[in-house]
Amino acid sequence: xxxxxxxPKYLVTQMGNDKSIKCEQNLGHDTMYWYKQDSKKFLKIMxxxxxxxxxxxxxxxxxxxxxxxxxxxxxxxxNSLELGDSAVYFCASSQDRQNTQYFGPGxxxxxx
Amino acid sequence: QKEVEQNSGPLSVPEGAIASLxxxxxxxxxxxxxxxxxxxxxxxxxxxxxxxxGDKEDGRFTxxxxxxxxxxxxxxxxxQPSDSATYLCAVIGYNQGGKLxxxxxxxxxxxx
Numbered sequence: 001x002x003x004x005x006x007x008p009k010y011l012v013t014q015m016g017n018d019k020s021i022k023c024e025q026n027l028g029h030d031t032m033y034w035y036k037q038d039s040k041k042f043l044k045i046m047x048x049x050x051x052x053x054x055x056x057x058x059x060x061x062x063x064x065x066x067x068x069x070x071x072x073x074x075x076x077x078x079n080s081l082e083l084g085d086s087a088v089y090f091c092a093s094s095q096d097r098q099n100t101q102y103f104g105p106g107x108x109x110x111x112x
Numbered sequence: 113q114k115e116v117e118q119n120s121g122p123l124s125v126p127e128g129a130i131a132s133l134x135x136x137x138x139x140x141x142x143x144x145x146x147x148x149x150x151x152x153x154x155x156x157x158x159x160x161x162x163x164x165x166g167d168k169e170d171g172r173f174t175x176x177x178x179x180x181x182x183x184x185x186x187x188x189x190x191x192q193p194s195d196s197a198t199y200l201c202a203v204i205g206y207n208q209g210g211k212l213x214x215x216x217x218x219x220x221x222x223x224x
Contacts, residue, residue, distance in 0.1 A: 031210055041198065043156070043214040055209045090155055097210025098144050103155040 003027050004104035006091050012110045013081055021076045021107045023091030031055075032074040033092040033101060034066060043090070049074055050097065081111045115139065118201050118215035126223050131188040133199050133218050138182070141206025145177055147186045148200040150217070156200055160186065191222045 004025045013019055025032060033056075034046040048056035049068040063079045074091060091104040118135045125131045133147075144163055148156035160175040162168045162184065168175045174187040184203075188195055201215040 033210075033212070040216075041150075042216055043200065045211050045213075048210060050210075056211050058211075092212075094210065098204060100146065100158050100161050101210075101212055102158070103148075106155050 004091055004093055004102055006089075006104040006107050008107060009105065010108050010110075012112065014112055015081055015083060017081050018077070018079045019081060019109070020078070021089055021091075021109075023074045023076070023104055025072055025091075025093040025102075025104075027093055027095075027102065029093040029095050029102075030071060031094045031097055032068065032071075033094075034074065034076050035090040035092060035103075037088040037090060037106070039087070047074075047076075048097075055097075078109075081109075083111050085109060086111045114215075115205075115213045116201055116203050116215040118199075118218045120216055120218065122219040122221055124221045124223060125191050127191060127193060129191050129222075131191045131195065131220055131222070133186040133188075133201075133220070135184045135186075135201030135215055136182055137184070137201075137203045137213075139203065139205035139208075140179075140182060142179075142182075142203045143206060144204040145175070145184045146202040146212070147173075147175060147184075148202060148214075149195075150198045150200055152197075159199070188220075191220075193222045193224050196220055196222045 031050045047066040092101040094101040147159040150156045162175040176185045198217040
C-alpha cells in the first residue's frame with residue numbers, strides 16, 4: 001500500500017500550457033504539503049493545507065494554485081507553464097504540523 | 113545567513129567507517145529536527161527525528177541535538193555502500209505552521 005502517491009510521475013509539456021498534479025495519502029494525516037526541488041536539489045516548501053485549510057503559502061507565483069477537495073487529497077494546478085517551472089514536485093503529509101512529513105514519489109515536470 | 117546550513121560535501125568515507133554529517137540552523141525557537149536520506153531520483157525518506165537535546169540512537173544511526181549551539185548532527189556507524197546518498201537536514205521553526213526548512217544536503221559516498 002502506497003502511503004503518499006502522486007500522479008503523474010513524469011510530465012513533459014510545452015510552455016504556456018496548463019497542467020495538474022494529483023496527490024493522495026492513505027495515512028489518515030491532517031496536513032499535506034507541496035514542495036519543489038530544483039535542479040540544484042534544493043527542496044523548498046510551496047504550500048501546506050491542514051484539514052482542507054490553506055495554512056502555508058510561500059512566495060510562489062499565482063500561476064500555481066493548490067486545491068484540497070478533502071483531507072486525503074491535495075492537487076496542484078499550474079497555469080501558463082514557464083521554463084523555470086521545470087523541477088521535481090513532491091507532495092508530503094504529516095499527522096500534524098510538528099511531526100514527521102512523509103513524501104510521495106515525486107513528479108518530474110519538464111517544460112519545453 | 114541560510115536558515116538551515118549543511119556541509120555541501122561530497123563526503124567520502126571508506127566502508128565500515130563512521131560518517132559524520134553536520135547541520136546548523138538560525139531559528140533559535142526551532143523545536144523539531146529531522147534527517148532525511150534521498151537517493152538519486154527518489155523521494156526523501158526519514159532517517160531520524162529528534163526533538164530534545166542529547167543523543168538519539170536507532171541502529172547504526174545516531175542523531176545529536178544541541179539547541180544552545182543551534183546544531184544537529186547525524187552519525188552513521190559501520191557505513192555501507194548502500195548508505196551512499198544525499199542527506200538532508202530539516203527543521204521546523206517556532207510558530208511556522210509546520211513549515212519544514214531544508215538544508216542544501218550533504219552528498220555521502222561510501223567506498224567499498
